[in-house]
Amino acid sequence: MPNVTIYTTMMCPYCFRAKKLLTQKGVKFDEIDVGTDPGLRREMTTRSNGGQTVPQIFIGKRHVGGCDELFALEARGELDAALQAA
Template identity: 60%
Template sequence: MATIEIYTKAFCGYCARAKALLDRKGAVYREIDVTMDRAGQEAMVARANGGRTVPQIFIDDRHVGGSDDLAALEAKGELDALLKAD
């Protein structure tokens, strides 16, 4: 299984949507809540090449983007291959 990390904030509908898609896929992910974590948020922005919105999703250290980007991968039939990568 791929290593998945998702940066989130409390009460974020887009975060909930992304996590629900990953849950439906049976994916195991590490959630990094940056709601009150300034250092964590700064690390997320640096890692996401300036991306400040949440969620920011990484699969095997590849920056996927946000919730809409994750859904687009699913719509194109490309998400399953990424999730199963070693």
């Protein structure tokens, strides 16, 4: 299973939703809180090609996007395959 990284802030309801979906699927993920660290926020923005909102979600090297994009993958039945890709 590829490494999953999610950039978050502490009080973000979309971050909670995305983390809940990943947790329900049994996915372990690295969470990076960008709320108080400008350097981490710049890293997130650079890595996501300009994405400034949270969450920003990565499956391996693939930038999924935010919570809506994660749930769209799930709705299309593509999330499990993305999580299993090597």
